[in-house]
Amino acid sequence: MEQRFLGPLAVSPIGMGCMGLSHGYGEIPDRAYAVAAIRKAYDFGCTFFDTAEAYGPRLLPEFRGHNERILGEAVAPFRDAVVLATKLHLHDDEVGLPLYPTIRAHLDASLRRLGTDRADLYYLHRVNHRIPLEDVAEAMGRLIREGLIRGWGLSQVSAEQIRAAHAVTPLAAVQSIYSMVERGVEAEVIPCCLENGIGFVPFSPIASGLLSGKVGEGADFSHADDVRKYVPQLRPENLGANRPVVELLAGLAARKGATPAQIALAWMLRKWPNVVPIPGSKRQERILENLGAWDVAFDDAEFAALERALDAIPIHGHRGFGGAGKRRDAPPPRNKKAPDARGVRGLFRPRPHSVSASPS
Ligand SMILES: NC(=O)c1ccc[n+]([C@@H]2O[C@H](COP(=O)([O-])OP(=O)(O)OC[C@H]3O[C@@H](n4cnc5c(N)ncnc54)[C@H](OP(=O)(O)O)[C@@H]3O)[C@@H](O)[C@H]2O)c1
Numbered sequence: 475m476e477q478r479f480l481g482p483l484a485v486s487p488i489g490m491g492c493m494g495l496s497h498g499y500g501e502i503p504d505r506a507y508a509v510a511a512i513r514k515a516y517d518f519g520c521t522f523f524d525t526a527e528a529y530g531p532r533l534l535p536e537f538r539g540h541n542e543r544i545l546g547e548a549v550a551p552f553r554d555a556v557v558l559a560t561k562l563h564l565h566d567d568e569v570g571l572p573l574y575p576t577i578r579a580h581l582d583a584s585l586r587r588l589g590t591d592r593a594d595l596y597y598l599h600r601v602n603h604r605i606p607l608e609d610v611a612e613a614m615g616r617l618i619r620e621g622l623i624r625g626w627g628l629s630q631v632s633a634e635q636i637r638a639a640h641a642v643t644p645l646a647a648v649q650s651i652y653s654m655v656e657r658g659v660e661a662e663v664i665p666c667c668l669e670n671g672i673g674f675v676p677f678s679p680i681a682s683g684l685l686s687g688k689v690g691e692g693a694d695f696s697h698a699d700d701v702r703k704y705v706p707q708l709r710p711e712n713l714g715a716n717r718p719v720v721e722l723l724a725g726l727a728a729r730k731g732a733t734p735a736q737i738a739l740a741w742m743l744r745k746w747p748n749v750v751p752i753p754g755s756k757r758q759e760r761i762l763e764n765l766g767a768w769d770v771a772f773d774d775a776e777f778a779a780l781e782r783a784l785d786a787i788p789i790h791g792h793r794g795f796g797g798a799g800k801r802r803d804a805p806p807p808r809n810k811k812a813p814d815a816r817g818v819r820g821l822f823r824p825r826p827h828s829v830s831a832s833p834s
Contacts, residue, residue, distance in 0.1 A: 475519055475768060478750050480673030481625045481646030484595055485557050485766045487743055489522030490515045490761060491677060491754030496529045496541035498702035500697035503756050505544060511758045512548035516556065518765050523549065524649075524675070524752045526599055526787055527584050532699045539587040546588035559595035559647075559675075560584045561629065561816035569604045574613045581622060597627040607635055608642050623808075627675070633666035645672045652676035652751075654685060654738055655707060655719060655789045668748050676742060678793055679751035680764070681707060685738040687720045689713065706791030715790035722783050732770045735760070739767035744777055 477484045493499075495508040503511070512523065517623025525545045530537025542560060548557050562580040584593060596617065598610055607628075614626035628639060636648055648667050652659050653676065667674045682705050683689045691713050695703040702708050707716060723734035730737070735753070742749050753764040772780065 478673070478748070480522075480557075480627075480675065480748075480750060481644065481671065483557050483625055483646055483673075485522035485750055486520050486765075487750060488520065488739060488765050489524055489557075489559075489675070489750055489752040490520050490765070491752035492523055492525045492541055492545050494754040494756045495544055495659040496537075497531060497533060497699055498529075498701045499754070499756060500695070500700045500702075502531065502699075505547075507758075508544050508756075511546060511756075511761055512783040513551075514758050515761050515765060516549070516552060517565050518762050519768075520542075520765050521555060522557045522559070522616065522750060522752070524559045524634055524677075525588075526597075527587075528563055528578060528599065534790065539583065542584055542587035546590065553590055557594040558588060558590065559597065559627070560588065561599035563599045564602045564605055564610070564784070566602070566604065569602065573605065573609050574616060577613045577617070578622075581617065585622075592622055592624060594624045595627055596623040596625075597629050597647070597649055599629050601628070601631060601635065607639050611639045611642035617716075631663075633662040636666050636670070636672065636737040640670055640672065645670075647673040647675050647750075649675040649676050649752075650676055650741065651793055652749075653679050653681040653721075653793075654741060654784055655681045655716065656793050664746055664749070667702060672748070674675070674746065674749050676749060676751045679742065679753050680735050680738055681793060684708060684713070684716065685720070685723060686733070687724050699736065705793055707789070707793055709791060713790035718787045719784070719789065722780075722787065726776075726780065730770060732767070733763055736767035736770050740770035740772065741777075741780060743768065744772050758791065759815045765834055 478487050490512065496502055527538055527542060530540030531539045561575065568576050581593065581596060582803065585591060598778055601607055615815055619625045626634065626643065627645055627647040627649060629649040631648060636645065639645060641657055648663065650659050650663060664674050682702055684707055689708060691710050706712060723737050727734045727737050739751050739753060742751055755761050755764060
């Protein structure tokens with residue numbers, strides 16, 4: 475299986491988003507099942523796992539770190555063979571505090587919960603506009619020099635913010651929402667990452683389940699901790715209006731002996747060499763199904779036809795986040811024409827990595 479690079483970090487082409495095991499998609503599975511799910515993903519070949527300090531039931535402070543603890547327990551037998559990514563939030567009540575010790579305290583707590591001595595990838599979960607990004611980049615550079623993190627990243631940022639931060643301490647990865655129905659980052663953000671040797675990690679790559687074709691119009695998202703009730707793309711009227719994209723995927727999946735979710739993931743792998751999606755599922759069999767997308771390939775004609783078909787389908791509603799750098803309530807990005815990735819592909823030069831993701 476090919477490896478992809480997030481800056482210096484070598485990872486499987488698809489990672490596992492662990493959030494749903496603690497937060498965001500209704501009732502959570504029991505801990506033993508969640509631990510087994512992560513271990514099965516590793517056995518299948520996944521070497522990249524995504525969590526955050528915030529991921530716990532309803533994001534309540536008392537449950538902070540719930541997901542990191544599960545991930546830490548799961549990977550303990552093979553810790554050195556995987557790349558662990560976690561994220562911190564700098565809250566308003568931390569504005570004005572000395573920055574390095576503040577970030578260090580977040581990191582130390584995450585490392586304790588993960589049961590490890592370093593985070594391979596440490597993201598700022600959201601930019602706090604009252605804390606200069608360059609100062610955060612400086613502090614992250616110090617953590618890298620101290621061996622406490624191997625690379626750092628940003629989430630939901632603009633190309634301008636990426637360039638400013640990268641100039642201070644080179645970024646390993648940028649994580650933002652990206653799927654066939656949420657393509658705002660194709661215009662500037664992903665090309666900017668490509669040009670600068672930065673990996674791009676799409677979250678919600680199956681559009682919170684929409685692209686799997688398995689979200690029915692009567693779906694019940696009433697659980698207190700279910701983000702899908704706030705996702706406009708999943709409102710009953712939009713589920714109906716978005717049938718064309720679901721049907722496009724179902725048709726192609728049937729022809730290729732794949733599933734619609736696999737087509738949605740394989741499409742972005744084919745499109746960008748620096749992209750490593752992190753689909754999330756609470757079900758062990760779906761986690762493996764999603765990882766299996768790394769074996770689904772398109773020839774040039776198939777890919778071009780898929781791109782044309784996607785460009786022609788209007789998307790109704792958005793996922794619930796504004797596009798990178800845009801207002802949260804910004805209108806959904808249209809399926810804007812992206813620059814041809816082949817034009818910039820040659821510019822993506824993974825930086826040599828000093829630490830291997832393998833146990834050796
Ligand atoms: N940086 C950020 O701000 C941010 C924000 C959100 C998420 N994330 C990260 O990104 C990861 C992925 O995001 P996400 O969970 O929103 O994305 P997603 O994979 O697009 O959506 C997950 C939803 O899709 C369903 N699903 C997944 N695979 C499926 C399949 N093969 N067939 C049918 N349904 C399927 C899941 O249902 P089941 O569980 O029932 O299978 C779940 O409801 C998270 O785990 C988290 O680590 C980061």
